[in-house]
Amino acid sequence: MNTEKCDILIIGSGIAGLSFALEVADVAKIVVATKKGRADSATNYAQGGIAAAIGDDDSIASHIEDTIKTGDGFCREDVVNLVATEGPLKIRRLIEWGAAFSEELTGKLSLGREGGHTHHRIVHKADHTGKEVEKALLDQVRNHPNIELIEDAICVDLITDRHTSPSTRPEYKTCYGGYVFNPQTKKIDLIEAKITLMASGGMGRIWLNTTNPMIATGDGVAMSWRAGARIANLEFMQFHPTVLYDPLKAGSQSFLITEALRGFGGILRNQRGERFMEKIHPMAELAPRDVVARAIDNERKRWGIDHVWLDISHQSADEIRNRFPTIYQRLLEDHEIDMTVSPIPVVPAAHYQCGGVMTDTWGRTTICNLYAAGEVAYTGLHGANRLASNSLLEAVVFASRAAESARERLKELSGTNNDAIPPWDDSGTYDPEEWVLIAHDLGEIQKLMEDYVGIVRSDLRLRRAKRRISLITGEIEDYWRRTVVSPELVELRNIAQVARLVVRYALLRKESRGLHYTTDYPQKDTFYEKRDTVFQ
Ligand code: SIN
Secondary structure, X not given: OOEEEEEEEEEOOOHHHXXXXXXXXXXXXXXXXXXXXXXXXXXXXXXXXXXXXXOOOOOHHHHHHHHHHHOOOOOOHHHHHHHHHHHHHHHHHHHHOOOOOOEOOOOOEOEEOOOOOOOOOEEOOOOOHHHHHHHHHHHHHHOOOOEEEEOOOOEEEEEEHHHHOOXXXXXXXXXXXXXXXXXXXXXXXXEEEEEEEEOOOOOHHXXXXXXXXXXXXXXXXXXXXXXXXXXXXXXXXXXXXXXXXXHHHOOOEOOEOOOHHHHOOOEEEOXXXXXXXHHOOOOHHHOOHHHHHHHHHHHHHHHOOOOEEEEOOOOOHHHHHHHOHHHHHHHHHHHOOOOOOOOEEEEEEEEEEOOEEEOOOOOEOOOEOEEEOOOOEXXXXXXXXXXXXXXXXXXXXXXXXXXXXXXXXXXHHOOOOOOOOOOOOOOOOEOOOOHHHHHHHHHHHHHHHHHHOOOOEOHHHHHHHHHHHHHHHHHHHHHHHHEOOOHHHHHHHHHHHHHHHHHHHHHHOOOOEOOEOEOOOOOOOHHHOOOOOEEO
């Protein structure tokens, strides 16, 4: 086993982890541990963009209003205020770091529009904004002498007092870094850090169909949960209304058809060619995502169809190719769909977790010296439903605030050291080489979540999911105790634990609000109005 000491350990290399690193690297020695390649993050796949009120006819107040309305009365208004207010500054910071966003001929930033927004305010780079941001940040990180980025290094567990002094009560727990898989030795290294930032992304892969990359296995929530952090509102999982319908790809990453396409005039039609969103919401195709996803789900059930159609063919072909080059190419080359003349078959898929590890407005979790930012965190911004393109914004705003807080904290912690941290204990484990168990358990959980814990829920389905996932989780825990740690097993265990948590959270909310819709309680209930669902 190797031991490494640093000031800050960052888990994850998306926009939150990398921008935090850049904001604090002048005063700290940083290790970024990322579980696959450096660019394997959800950030890299973000098509739409980053919302910020910078248009001439726009205002911070309007961005705040749209966020709160979409969040269905559940956003923390102080958080919405600060994120919308700091947004334009953070866009400038990303540009300074090298992100080249699309511009109009006038030289002003080109602003797209997406669901729930009353104004054009989505800063973007054509339809591959995330890739542009990730590339700019990685270029900066690569050139920084204080930042070491290690790839294929999945963090297995956070190190807390349960390793150093197990009787410590949860509310007094401190984080001392992480146990991290070393891809060269296949052993678990100890990375001791004064401060740890959890920026590991989301949990989309606990569902069968998701826009998320393979890395999104809920590791951050699972690790923080095991460490004793407070976790909130996991019942609010956002399903993106439009991913490409491709039955041959079930279980792998679905191809997102950005909401910006609807902002560009895209129309949703059922199999009769009828436009259905106009009857459902005054904003039609640009209604908030929960409304659009449920409407599509309803059309599918009503007509017994596998998908609906998204049609943009009435717009100029040149403009479509120019604004959506990635989607245009991919559809044409891989699926023989020319979106300038034909509609695109689309379905909803799991996309974004609105709950997560609870933080304050400085990104601090309930565990001392553990911060969280990005999709893994619950800051209170998104409420019961995230407004489109508020996620990269939240990540960069909170990473920056967390960095500011971490700089101060490091001064207080200078000189501290913890020699009581034990090495990873793998006694009594062996390699049974029964990979079929992992594949089977994973498939079963994903199918259960898809069928029973999807866009429309009921107590009956949730209870059934609870029973079955509990059984699988028990088997996995048993397997875990006997088996040499591998990245696949770490992910499976995290997926099972987080799936179980999501069901538990969903069962507690006996109302329908935002992304959580249950046929047993189809209305909002004032009892739950400002109540986060929280476990520790
Ligand atoms: C999209 O481009 O539709 C996704 C952007 C987001 O999730 O905010």
